[in-house]
Amino acid sequence: MGGFRKAAVGRPRGFDIDEALERAMQVFWARGYEGASLTDLTGAMGINKTSMYAAFGNKEQLFRKALQRYGQGPASYATHALAEPTARAVAEAFLRGSVRTTTRSDAPSGCLTVQGALASGDDGRPAREVLVDWRNDAGARLEERFRRAVDEGDLPRDASPARLARYIMTVGFGIAVQAASGRGPDELQEIADTAMLGWPR
Amino acid sequence: MGGFRKAAVGRPRGFDIDEALERAMQVFWARGYEGASLTDLTGAMGINKTSMYAAFGNKEQLFRKALQRYGQGPASYATHALAEPTARAVAEAFLRGSVRTTTRSDAPSGCLTVQGALASGDDGRPAREVLVDWRNDAGARLEERFRRAVDEGDLPRDASPARLARYIMTVGFGIAVQAASGRGPDELQEIADTAMLGWPR
DNA sequence: CTAGTTCTGTTCTGGCCGGTACAGAACCCT
DNA sequence: AGGGTTCTGTACCGGCCAGAACAGAACTAG
Numbered sequence A, B: 001m002g003g004f005r006k007a008a009v010g011r012p013r014g015f016d017i018d019e020a021l022e023r024a025m026q027v028f029w030a031r032g033y034e035g036a037s038l039t040d041l042t043g044a045m046g047i048n049k050t051s052m053y054a055a056f057g058n059k060e061q062l063f064r065k066a067l068q069r070y071g072q073g074p075a076s077y078a079t080h081a082l083a084e085p086t087a088r089a090v091a092e093a094f095l096r097g098s099v100r101t102t103t104r105s106d107a108p109s110g111c112l113t114v115q116g117a118l119a120s121g122d123d124g125r126p127a128r129e130v131l132v133d134w135r136n137d138a139g140a141r142l143e144e145r146f147r148r149a150v151d152e153g154d155l156p157r158d159a160s161p162a163r164l165a166r167y168i169m170t171v172g173f174g175i176a177v178q179a180a181s182g183r184g185p186d187e188l189q190e191i192a193d194t195a196m197l198g199w200p201r
Numbered sequence C: 001c002t003a004g005t006t007c008t009g010t011t012c013t014g015g016c017c018g019g020t021a022c023a024g025a026a027c028c029c030t
Numbered sequence D: 001a002g003g004g005t006t007c008t009g010t011a012c013c014g015g016c017c018a019g020a021a022c023a024g025a026a027c028t029a030g
Helices: A017-035 A038-045 A049-056 A059-072 A074-083 A087-102 A122-151 A161-180 A185-198 B017-035 B038-045 B049-056 B059-072 B074-083 B087-102 B122-151 B161-180 B185-198
Strands: none
Touching: A017 A038, A017 A049, A017 A059, A017 A122, A017 B017, A038 A049, A038 A059, A049 A059, A059 A074, A059 A122, A074 A087, A074 A122, A087 A122, A087 A161, A087 A185, A122 A161, A161 A185, A161 B161, A161 B185, A185 B161, A185 B185, B017 B038, B017 B049, B017 B059, B017 B122, B038 B049, B038 B059, B049 B059, B059 B074, B059 B122, B074 B087, B074 B122, B087 B122, B087 B161, B087 B185, B122 B161, B161 B185
């Protein structure tokens, strides 16, 4: 009884909701939350406003869906990196992933979660808050992974998981800013390598 | 024979142009270029639109003036740091300055040049470009200083000034993002210290 | 076929955006 | 005093914003 995601009755949707979300994600990625107007979004999605509202609710909910997709797609490196066997390998994979993701040729430069809403007017506040949470979550998962590494003896006893996680996140954010400024993948990977020079041995 | 900055004749300006610019800078700092509306700006400046247009030209020129003031005021650490005697001291002073500036209690969190316009709509493009230039300039001056350090034997022969400068800039940007996410000065200084662990000896 | 449901395109809204026109106020110089 | 100049306040502009109303189209279930 009930709980169908998609209704079996009524006029069928005339567009691919997944593809439309992908396009919307790219627009948010390039222009940020407030910088992306409904006209920009629906234009890229190939639908009109009414269809967008029917399918996603409103602009903010569309953004949340797009962010979710971002986390499962382009930013999945942040999760996959945690599976590396050592803390060093995790950090390296994380930074390598951030370099690749922020300099893809088929997507905007930079990181959606950084560009999305660092500063904004009042309308952008909800987006800003959800992005702050998103970034903090990513840091917390990294910290947890490093804590495990200490427990396993992979990191020295006196290493601070929180400190290392914050450091790696910070470098990742910095890489995103540099990518948005137009730096290429080679320069950024060099930065990532430099950042690992001080890693505990 | 002309060239007067301020006219000697006509009704005198009814507000302190310097103080108004200071207020405008803070609004741009907190909300970014596009996020700061003329209503926000003139409200904080204590004047109305007409006066702002008469004094500064338009929103973009006001932003440029505010950015200039930012460089000479809150962000002057970037220049002062270059005067430190060693490359390590320069890097440390630069990061320390970025931590302090992005976590001042009397100013918005974060860095104006990062928050101002990372991503934006079409209207924000000029601001975005001027900020990219600003950030690149800061990196170039750091690189030049490190190059001198190599010449002086202060840094090892095989050290890459460009690489080190980009790394320090990247960490500075990352710190700015973290500050905007609400991190406090102690956490950020710890990050800065961590970032220096890999510095060439 | 009809009724019910859902999607689509057009049209409209009130509000805010950056920017301007204009009249009057406040000053200097003669 | 009077003219020239510059600043200030009000009122206004077209344009875009996010969002809603509504009619009709396209489907399923009976």
